[in-house]
Amino acid sequence: MSTGPSAAGKTGPLVGLKVIEMAGLGPVPLAGLMLSEMGAEVLRIEREGTSRPLLSLPDEYNIDRHGRTILRLDLKRRDGADLMLRLAEKADVVLEGFRPGVMERLGLGPEAMLARNPGLIYGRTTGFGQDGPLAGRAGHDITYLAYCGVLHAIGHADSRPVPPLNLVADYGGGAMMLVSGLLASLFQRSRTGRGEVVDAAMVEGASMLAAPLHAFTAAGLWSENRGANLLDSGAPFYDTYETSDGRHIAVGCLEPQFFAEFARLLPLDDHFVSGQYDKTLWPPMRAAIADRV
Incomplete structure (x- = not known):
């Protein structure tokens, strides 16, 4: 022993x-x-x-x-x-x-x-x-x-x-x-x-x-497509980005007040702040964030 x-x-x-x-x-x-x-x-x-x-x-x-x-x-x-x-x-x-x-x-x-x-x-x-x-x-x-x-x-x-x-x-x-x-x-x-x-x-x-995700899916609030949702890298304000020095940064600002502060500091255009959850804006929002980090 x-x-x-x-x-x-x-x-x-x-x-x-x-x-x-x-x-x-x-x-x-x-x-x-x-x-x-x-x-x-x-x-x-x-x-x-x-x-x-x-x-x-x-x-x-x-x-x-x-x-x-x-x-x-x-x-x-x-x-x-x-x-x-x-x-x-x-x-x-x-x-x-x-x-x-x-x-x-x-x-x-x-x-x-x-x-x-x-x-x-x-x-x-x-x-x-x-x-x-x-x-x-x-x-x-x-x-x-x-x-x-x-x-x-x-x-x-x-x-x-x-x-x-x-x-x-x-x-x-x-x-x-x-x-x-x-x-x-x-x-x-x-x-x-x-x-x-x-x-x-x-x-x-x-x-x-995974029960909460199943509940979101059943309620029509979560897509079964990978990478298309708030928490699975679908949202540009909840993902990782390669930085200019070849490393990576994690971005997590789901709430509007945190995203607004993130947008102010980066900066991002105001229309991204007012349309944070508009999925049609997510591709250009992602490109703008990637360009600035």
Whole structure:
């Protein structure tokens, strides 16, 4: 067992909370980091004998291990699985992000752990959920965004869709939704004393994050054409521009008063200010902004 950077001396609203994090990629390590930074005591379980993972970093830069205590176990051995169950008896939260059925085959699924600790919050993430036709499929952020239609909306009108790093499905739809569910379950447990399972599917979380855009589309206020709307680079006052020194500037002034000030400083002609939301003016407005930056 080893201690990761800054694992001691915890402060924050979750001091005293005991979390077990099953090592993996994507949303679970970020969720573990968030809980650790809020004061939780996080024990990270890593598999014995594994090679260095993709994009692994030295410990001083590795946020997947930061603030945790590290324990290496072989969970396929009975003694390793038994130790894991004993640890879960004293934990508040368990986090895992394996494919559906993996923890159950190890004898470490929610049913087994909740039998040992009825107050446990068992948090898990998957790409497509625990069941259904896609449950067993592997994927990445770009995969889940493509399936739920969000990827289509990201990018310029004259180009192909652009992967938004791995921020939307992995971290937004996965880690953030998982942490929200965990905190809600901890609040519920404070009233009932009972634990529960929190299951965050990344394709569902990404769809939830896009709910406002679906609402705008349904109301006729958002075009399904990429790069034709206020927030997707369609509006010239919410986009990036190459500057004269070969670098780039981000322009974000949706509200009329901010756009008016932007136009005064640049400057832009007054008719652009009075017609900010007139889409017929957007092409010449864009050209005028590009000419001045």
